[in-house]
Amino acid sequence: MLKLREKIQQSEVWKSIFRHNYQDTNRNRALQIVDNVFLHLHPIRISRHATNIGFTWGMGGITFLLFIVLTITGVILMFYYRPAAEYAYDDMKYLMNDVAFGPLIRNMHRWGAHAMVITVMLHMFRVFLTGSYKPPRQFNWVVGVILLVLTLLLSFTGYLLPWAQLAIWAVTVGTNMARATPLLGHEGPFGPQLGMRIDNDVRFVLLGGTQVGPPTLLRFYVGHCIFLPLIAAVFMAVHFWRIRKDGGISGPTTNGKD
Amino acid sequence: MENSNAPNPAGVPSAPSTEPQIQKPAPVPAKAAPPIKKPKQDRPPEDDQGIWRISRRNFFSIAGWAAFFVFIATSTVGALRMMFPRILYEPPSAFKAGFPEDFIIGEVSEKYKDEFRVWIVRESEGFYALSAICTHLGCTPRWLASDNKFKCPCHGSGFRMSGINFEGPAPRPLERLKISMADDGELLIDRAIKFRFEDGDWVKPECYLKYS
Numbered sequence: 001m002l003k004l005r006e007k008i009q010q011s012e013v014w015k016s017i018f019r020h021n022y023q024d025t026n027r028n029r030a031l032q033i034v035d036n037v038f039l040h041l042h043p044i045r046i047s048r049h050a051t052n053i054g055f056t057w058g059m060g061g062i063t064f065l066l067f068i069v070l071t072i073t074g075v076i077l078m079f080y081y082r083p084a085a086e087y088a089y090d091d092m093k094y095l096m097n098d099v100a101f102g103p104l105i106r107n108m109h110r111w112g113a114h115a116m117v118i119t120v121m122l123h124m125f126r127v128f129l130t131g132s133y134k135p136p137r138q139f140n141w142v143v144g145v146i147l148l149v150l151t152l153l154l155s156f157t158g159y160l161l162p163w164a165q166l167a168i169w170a171v172t173v174g175t176n177m178a179r180a181t182p183l184l185g186h187e188g189p190f191g192p193q194l195g196m197r198i199d200n201d202v203r204f205v206l207l208g209g210t211q212v213g214p215p216t217l218l219r220f221y222v223g224h225c226i227f228l229p230l231i232a233a234v235f236m237a238v239h240f241w242r243i244r245k246d247g248g249i250s251g252p253t254t255n256g257k258d
Numbered sequence: 259m260e261n262s263n264a265p266n267p268a269g270v271p272s273a274p275s276t277e278p279q280i281q282k283p284a285p286v287p288a289k290a291a292p293p294i295k296k297p298k299q300d301r302p303p304e305d306d307q308g309i310w311r312i313s314r315r316n317f318f319s320i321a322g323w324a325a326f327f328v329f330i331a332t333s334t335v336g337a338l339r340m341m342f343p344r345i346l347y348e349p350p351s352a353f354k355a356g357f358p359e360d361f362i363i364g365e366v367s368e369k370y371k372d373e374f375r376v377w378i379v380r381e382s383e384g385f386y387a388l389s390a391i392c393t394h395l396g397c398t399p400r401w402l403a404s405d406n407k408f409k410c411p412c413h414g415s416g417f418r419m420s421g422i423n424f425e426g427p428a429p430r431p432l433e434r435l436k437i438s439m440a441d442d443g444e445l446l447i448d449r450a451i452k453f454r455f456e457d458g459d460w461v462k463p464e465c466y467l468k469y470s
Contacts (some may be wrong), residue, residue, distance in 0.1 A: 173395040208341075210346065
């Protein structure tokens with residue numbers, strides 16, 4: 001048995017996939033991280049304070065974990081959901097009542113989405129309290145604010161998809177605020193002067209019409225499933241990259257120690 | 259290697275066998291004509307206007323970039339324009355609402371609320387049409403006949419039968435809509451033409467159809 005194991009581990013196939021064994025040397029441990037596409041985002045070395053949960057709360061990491069959970073459960077939900085006004089509500093009901101493990105997946109998506117908004121807020125709160133927005137991390141704070149907005153937009157677009165009364169009226173109320181957009185809304189400051197009407201302003205583009213209707217459902221669906229996650233992924237890559245480039249996770253002042 | 263004797267721009271033969279000739283032919287053109295400053299590889303020649311000197315090569319370069327940016331710009335404009343639909347599958351703004359005799363004096367008709375979001379109120383002197391869009395954030399209020407008021411389920415705004423707001427967060431009265439009599443004697447309502455109480459529009463004749 002040991003011989004077989006050794007034979008497999010010495011084979012070209014095995015060695016081409018796994019370059020490093022479990023040798024407990026600093027060099028080998030570093031190589032294991034650097035040579036793995038999934039782990040290489042993580043820095044090779046972190047300072048002692050970065051593992052202090054009491055300081056970081058781990059909120060950024062939890063947010064990222066939730067994003068992954070939401071991506072996976074969202075893709076599963078897409079197998080049963082059709083973004084057309086005739087089907088959307090029934091498909092949601094079907095998921096909740098007849099699909100095996102449908103309620104589990106949908107509720108994971110639903111509660112995960114709520115949780116993600118909360119963890120993003122808490123992450124931002126922590127970064128603010130620890131002053132981690134200060135130089136050299138100003139730009140990453142800006143990226144973080146963009147990610148916050150994207151999270152809220154993802155939450156808002158997902159809210160419409162059940163196509164229930166609550167969803168339709170919540171989005172009606174939400175998008176009615178877009179009427180008052182300065183310059184780009186037909187009821188906002190300088191909007192009418194710039195030729196904005198109900199059928200050509202920013203709300204019209206958002207809804208695909210003058211009221212919440214089937215085109216709105218399709219637009220929000222595409223935005224929720226394709227456009228916004230893609231943009232968020234790009235900004236997340238920048239966000240994580242900049243954490244390392246700006247000196248790693250911020251920590252308490254060490255006065256030169258550690 | 260065959261045509262190594264052919265002159266090349268630098269006047270330097272490329273084959274090492276003709277190396278002795280390097281010194282001799284080089285000064286010859288200098289005597290025949292005034293020296294031409296040859297650009298060195300790492301420095302642009304003097305008085306070179308860069309891309310703005312339209313040589314044949316630069317012309318094609320500029321034309322290529324222009325075509326590229328024109329394409330990008332057109333695609334962007336097209337993609338943005340595409341987000342504005344030309345045709346809306348929404349109910350038309352103007353609609354016929356039946357004959358005046360179908361309405362009962364002193365009652366609010368919700369017959370056209372589901373499709374057109376309009377209430378038609380019949381008074382003893384005539385008709386007016388109210389837009390069933392809450393002036394707070396755009397939900398559809400409900401007519402509560404027993405309370406004699408419109409009540410919005412979203413945030414609790416209340417309106418009198420006239421459309422005047424009296425409770426809840428709504429900042430202004432409901433809007434009245436253009437109402438007239440069509441040629442065939444049916445009521446004709448145009449939702450695109452609105453009359454706002456706070457603008458003093460409600461005294462205008464188009465928002466009230468006299469009928470008795």
